[in-house]
Amino acid sequence: MDTTRHRARHRRRRVGLSVGIPLAAATAMGMSYGGAFGMFGDDARPDAGAATADPAWVGETADGFASVNALGQNGTYGGRGGAIVTVKTLADLEKYATASKPYVIVVAGTINMSPKGNEIKVASNKTIVGAGTAGQIVGGGFFLGQGVHNVILRNLTIRDSYAGTWNDKDHDWDAIQMDGAHHVWIDHNNLRNMADGLIDSRKNTTYLTVSWNQLKNDNKAFGIGWTDRVTADITIHHNWFHExxxxxxxxxxxxxxxxYNNFLQDDPDSTITSSYGNYARGGTRMVVENSYFEGLTNPVIKDGTAALVQRGNVFVDTKGRNESGGAAFDPKTYYRYTLDAAADVPSKVKSGAGPRADIGRVTTAAATTLTVAKDGSGRYKTVQAAVDAIPVGNPSRVVISVKPGTYRETVNIPANKPHITIQGSGASRKDTVIVYGNAAGMRKPDSSGTYGTPGSATVAVRSDDSRLRNLTVSNDFDEAANQSLNGHQAVALLTAADKIVLDGVVVTGDQDTLEMETAAPDKPGRVYVTNSYVVGNVDFIFGRATAVIDQSVITLKKRWDGTSAGYIIAPSTPAGRNGILINRSTVNGDVASSSFQLGRNWHPGGDKAVDPQATVRDSTLSAAIRRTPWTDMGGFSWKEDRFAEYMNTGPGAGPKSPDRPHLTDAQAASQEVSDWLGNWTP
Structure with missing residues (x-):
């Protein structure tokens, strides 16, 4: 930001998310940014050597309880960021599913399990997805053992291990069995005709979402339990239980x-007759909403010890027990969701559940890849040399794959070179570091003046549809050694273009770490930041771009003299546009309590026409946040601009007041990520 602002601008560090429990009860007790890179872990970004432009479905993540940040896992995103591999044989499927690295595994044909009943032991950080409707597993399934986490099983048909006898104790062959796993998303599958269960969620498996599946023609559809502990959190929605x-x-x-919104259907006069539908047993607390039950015997039942709340369900041609009772819980305490009308459920679920043609498709056109290695083992020794080698007006994506190492250089991606990805090829985002130490008040080597704030950037991305992945971008300007310098703004990363993705990166500095602008005041500039860290102390997330920081960690940092004081967000949003949205993220850092503010309003050069906007929602705030989280800047009152919170938790969260605006539910519904990004799906 320009030097007309006050010097007292500091940035924060991000906080790890708390283990387990509802959003409303989450605290900032998780791991902070450091050697282990907090809640994401060193291996959260997989080996990126095989770099291609990911299809949109790769970036889709779970909803429901699988989206909740807990047990050191930030939602459920599977193998996203790992290599995308296509398999057609059992040997290849087992090789990648059991590997230690993250993978997106596309099943592109029918794979017959051998021996029959084989259940592949899936490792953590995997997406296993059918290629359109072609991915089929016949005669076996998958097993997720104790501690396995962050797994997506999607768009598959798993079928036909049935050995001739229903309730067959000699052939315990399931489609999907989970024993003590967590953060699993089972979505858009067709599961049918197995020897035992279609899905078994056992032994405290938790943070599980089962959505849009067809569970058909089987004796045991979906069993949950095999434990005396009452700890599991599970969401089940838009599934078709049929026969x-x-x-x-x-x-x-x-x-x-x-x-919610499940369709349970038992056809009359068929060979399979339901004995019961939804069943709450033992210490279960269950909420059943807007589901549709057709032809079932005993559609909803409970034990005397269980709590079961029903709302808005439809029952057609059912008979027998239909029960409820006791106090359960409010799902919206844990995550946001939208109910479909129960009357619409049969048509929506019949048409939408099961494998879809648009999931699991991989484009055959690979991106052009340029390799950078400082030791000379790549085509280029510097990142800028690779950028320079890309022709002006390149029509398709070019990936610059940067081998592990510290690259002390500045990097500029000009506006006339779109579709560029700079991607670290190490196992962790900390393995590849681009760093420099310019500041706004420093004079340029050619004596043409000072750098200014944008000119101080270590990495500047000025081209549309460009991405940074799996690396660290740093500005290590030494404030303590340069106290006489006028202009301590020191940008690590500048974006000044539209459709920019920052995925799995660390952006670290002190004052003005992450500057997000547009190419010109009248041009759009959307930025999507996910699975990342931003570190700083003064106005360190700022600019006029329409920016989303989603499922990331914002880490507060002490100032050069060891004091704690600063501001996170400084938007300069043009009137009529969306500003900066922080969503499902965490604020942390080793700083004093009540020493930082969420942000302040930046009117560059006293511009009265801008209308700064910042919204912080569904996030966990550490005790560092002040009770009055917003403040004025440059003589402009923040109350005349657009600043708000919604459903934040943690010791730094606070109730609605004149000094702490909260969105209403109706307002929050129009301030979602999709409202910021419009017709763009990163």
């Missing part, structure tokens, strides 16, 4: 079971 006799699901000792 399944029992466990639809049977839910034993589940702390929070949220079932």
């Amino acid at each position: 399944t006799e029992q466990r639809n699901p049977s839910t034993d000792n589940v702390a929070h079971a949220h079932l």
Whole structure:
């Protein structure tokens, strides 16, 4: 930001998310940014050597309880960021599913399990997805063991291990079995005709979402339990249970079971007759909402020890027990969701559940890849040399794959070179570091003046549709050694273009770390930051861009003299546009309590026409945040601009007041990520 602002501008560090529990009860007790890179972990960004432009479905993440930040895992995104591999044989499927690295595994044909009943032991950080409707697993399934996490099983048909006898104790062959796993998303699958269960969620498996699946023609559809502990949190929505006799699901000792918009259907005069539908057992607390039950016997039942709340369900041609009772829980305490009308559920679920043609498709056109290695083993030794080698007006994506190392240089991607990805090829975002130490008040080597704030950037991205992934961008300007310098703004990363993605990066500095602008005041400039860290102390997330920081960590940092004081956000949003949205993220840092403010309003050069906007929602705030989180800047009152919070938690969160505006539910519905990004899906 320009030097007309006050010097007292500081940046913060991000906080790890707390383990387990509701959004409303989350605290800032998780891991902070450091050697282990906090809650994401060193291996959160997989080996990026095989760099291509990811299809949109790769970036889709779970909703429901699988989206909740807990147990050191930030939602469920599977193998996103790892290599995308296509498999057609059992040997290849087992090779990648059991590997230690993250992978997106595309099943592009029918794979027959051998021996029959084989269940592949899936490792953490995997997406296994069918290629359109072609991905089929026949005669076996998948097993997720104790501690396995961050797994997506999607768009597959898993079928036909049935050995001739229903309820067959000699052939315990499931489609999907989970024993003590967490953060699993089972979505858009067709599961049918297995020897035992279609899905078994056992032994405290938690943070599980099961959505838009067809569970058909089986004796045991979906069993949950096999534990005396009441700890599991599970969401089950938009599934079609069709011709399944029992466990639809049977839910034993589940702390929070949220079932909504499911369609349970038992055809008359068929060979399979349901014995019951949704069943709450033991210590389960269950909420069943806007589901549709057709032809079932005992559609909703509970034990005397379980709590079951029903709302808005439809029952057609059902008979027998239909029960509720006790106090359960409010799912919106844990995550946001939208209910479909129960009357619409049969048509929506029939048409939408099961494998879809648009999921799992991989473009055959690979991006051009340029390799950078400072030791000379790549084509280029510097990142800028690779950028310079790309022709002006390149029509398709070019990936600059940067091998691990510290690259002390500045990098500028000019506006006339779009579709560029700079991607670290190490196992961690900390393996590849681009760093420099310019500041706004420093004089340029050619004596043409000072750098100014944007000119101080270590990396400047000025081209549309460009991305940074799996690396660290740093400005290490030494404020303590340069106290006489007028202009301590020191940008690590500047974006000045539209459709910019920062995925799995660390952006670190002190004052003005991350500057997000547009190419010109009248041009759009959308930026999407995810699975990342931003570190600083003064106005360190700022600019006029329409920017989303989603599922990331904002880490507060002490100032050069060891004091704690600063501001996170300094938007300079043009009137009529969206500003900076921080969503589902965490604020942390080793700083004093009540020493930082969420932000202040920046009117560059006293411009009265701008209308700064910042919204912080569904995030965890550390005790460092002041009770009055917003403040004025440059003589402009923040109350005349657009600043608000919604559903934040943690010791730094606070109730609505004149000094702490909160969005209403109606206002929040129009301030979602999709409202910021419009017709662009990163």
